[in-house]
Amino acid sequence: MSYKQLIEGQRYQIEAYLREGFSYREIGKRLKVSHSTISREIRRNGIRDNHYLPEVAQSKAVKRRCLATKYSVPEPTITFVEFGLNEKWSPEQIAGVAKLIGYKVSHEWIYGYVQRDKLCGGKLFKQLRQSHRRYRKGNRAKRVIIPNRVGIEHRPAIVNSKQRFGDWEADTVLGKQGTGAIVSLVERKSKLYLIRKVQAKSAADVARAMIGMLWKYRRHVRTITADNGSEFCHHERVAEKLKTDIYFANPYSSWERGLNENFNGLLRQYIRKGTDLRTVTDKQISDVERALNARPRKCLGFKQPAVVFEALRKAA
Template identity: 40%
Template sequence: MSYKHLTYSERTLIKDWMNKGHSYREIGRRLNRSHTTISREIKRNLWCGEHYYLRSAQEFYEARMKNRAQRFRLKTPQTRTYVIEKLNQGWSPEIISGRLREFDPENYVCHEAIYQFIYIETPELTETLARKHIQRRKKYPYRKPKERIKNRTPISLRPADVDSRESIGHWESDTIVGGDRKSGLNVIVERNTRLTNISFMPNKSAEQTKKSIIRRLANHPEHLVTSITYDNGSENVFHQDINEALNVQSYFCEPYHSWEKGSVEQVNGLIRRFFPKGTDFSSIPVSEINRVEKLLNNRPRKCLNYRTPYEVYREARGALTD
């Protein structure tokens, strides 16, 4: 049988039965425990070496559990002295560890041990670290992203002419979230011409995103809307409905690789000049959002040889449209 630690309720019974004069053997029999377990429990947790109190016994136990398996990092005085000296010289734990591995392997310690030495045993040394964080940031184990969006086509399968921006009709979509964390803007940018469509969304749900994209891109000729590239946000789960409505192909960036749709990310930065972070879009008139869209589309771009997105798009479309 595997051993189990005494619980708080068992300690309560031990205290009560001790007060009634029961022996260790009798208490052990009632708890289905060895009498030696009861003896050790009482001897370990006597208050001032004389009295067994329930609260103090539980606190002693919890303190032992908290401090169990604690070990000193950087055990030898030589290693500690070396690490402290180099930290004060501005060396990072990674550099110190690598240096020891190459030139003094017998005293080698990994950089993680040095970080633990700093944050657990010598917190005053946090001043020697580059970021000088008083508390260490939590590290979470790597988890494979869950497949939230069905039937994704990775961006690695996107045709070469789309990547090189040689053809027109390939768009990128993204969402700018408002300061109220509810409203937002859907931003769609054509990769070749940089033509930008901005739509206000009262909420950033997948259904609202789908409606905004279909409504805006349906106004363009079919041959100028052939693909859309998204990130992996939950607002893009209805991409197949958009594909069916617009007869387009969808592509998705790799997880945490939003830079792979750099056109819309760059435009988002321009939009933030007008609507800084924290802006509540529900309080912004739609006319103001439309004004910003026109300003961006009439803004000359170096990548377009200083022509505007409107000029390049109109040329591609073959007709003057606003």
């Protein structure tokens, strides 16, 4: 079994299994990782005498990852990126200028660098013009614990290419406070976009909507990638009903579900931010969905998502 990096939830499971006296090999079997991964984790991230605390281990792992990522890009490039951020340039602007002067860095990497800097206690995120959107939960928000969460790092690599039919992204779009939400789903290859209004942004309502939206396409649902909102806490019910696997993006990493974020932006052309969703009918929602799926997309050779989806569906 190959080496895999552990996620925070697994570190809490390791502590529980150690308390019960399980061997490294048995813990590895239960977490579906190599026993050498468990041994290495406790050796590198434990404290004295192999004593293991998950919160300490997570902190050590994050700090090590921050340092490793920082030095994977040349120091002059990092200096330029930080200069641009301090000048309040957007990551896209920084990446664009960097390319002109010979520095190789993408705006996605810059967003990731800012996120990792924040996790390490840095303040670069405050320089982003959209910091309130990309980091809206802040440090004071109550952390949502999603039961049996499986991180995006465990998602099949083929999903990243967007070449396989049946991989979806999920999100919610809020209306005016207390007036409900819109559940949105997009298929990564065809760009088909599905939306449905729910009365509340509750886990039960969102799970019910997701199942209803995808039921007739259930043969073509291989994976779903969601964010870490509490509305996705009933993901196991969705996975069971649709016979699929659900993965969760990293916190503050909206680019990992970039397609869904893009479509939600298009949705705002029809349903403005702060709209009282009680005034929006189901027919209006259907009309918007139909309009977006009939819009030619450059990435599809200017074909329509609805047409591409049906062709892929028939060929599957």
